[in-house]
Amino acid sequence: MSYDSGFGPVHKILVIKLGLHRRPGFLDPVSFFLQFEALGLQVDCVVHIYFYCIGQADRGVAGQRRTDRDRFDGLVGLARTGFAELCAERGLGEAKAAQVQAALELGKRLVATQPQERALVRSPEDVANLLQGEMGLFDQEHLRVILLNTRNQVLGTAEVYRGSVHTAVVRIGELFREALRQNAPALILVHNHPSGDPTPSAEDIAMTRQAIEAGALLDVDVLDHVILAHGRFESMKSKKVAFT
Numbered sequence: 001m002s003y004d005s006g007f008g009p010v011h012k013i014l015v016i017k018l019g020l021h022r023r024p025g026f027l028d029p030v031s032f033f034l035q036f037e038a039l040g041l042q043v044d045c046v047v048h049i050y051f052y053c054i055g056q057a058d059r060g061v062a063g064q065r066r067t068d069r070d071r072f073d074g075l076v077g078l079a080r081t082g083f084a085e086l087c088a089e090r091g092l093g094e095a096k097a098a099q100v101q102a103a104l105e106l107g108k109r110l111v112a113t114q115p116q117e118r119a120l121v122r123s124p125e126d127v128a129n130l131l132q133g134e135m136g137l138f139d140q141e142h143l144r145v146i147l148l149n150t151r152n153q154v155l156g157t158a159e160v161y162r163g164s165v166h167t168a169v170v171r172i173g174e175l176f177r178e179a180l181r182q183n184a185p186a187l188i189l190v191h192n193h194p195s196g197d198p199t200p201s202a203e204d205i206a207m208t209r210q211a212i213e214a215g216a217l218l219d220v221d222v223l224d225h226v227i228l229a230h231g232r233f234e235s236m237k238s239k240k241v242a243f244t
Contacts (some may be wrong), residue, residue: 143190160174172214175187189225200225
């Protein structure tokens, strides 16, 4: 019997030490999850368990799972995969593909879920916690504004633009439309870099400078511009880029 069940090194050590490989049902990933969930399973293992639960047990074979992972470019790539592309995968079909996308959507919404009272944004980390789960997965740039009251509580978020974010296509006035409508005294610019690198571009810097100048005229403070990218983020204010 091979010990390569597809689980991480820590779990393989447990398998050997506890003699689990000799027990009936060892290869059942659900049983493994129920016994050792507190250890924190690796992403590959979680994906394996999910496919097992929707009737795709053959994807539990380590080689097949690695092929899936490489084709989708990891979990982020899987989250970006369209419905039609999932349907084309061997053995999935529309029903199973819908289950995969529904599970991913639940995960994104859970990250974005906020308590009943208004969320507070006091740092770039708060911005990332609020929007990273959704915006970090987009395959094109999205520009949003977080509207804040005088206590830095979130009044709402508004999407301003989708596509390449720079001053040639983004109308600076659009950044403040919702802030003026809701009487918001401050806002934070947020956009994503699908490349995975959150470093601000020359266009990002130019657009931010124009937004700060326009905000001063409109009496709306532009507090920061946060760039999100695949679990990473960068605050232009913290880096003193465009902000004095």
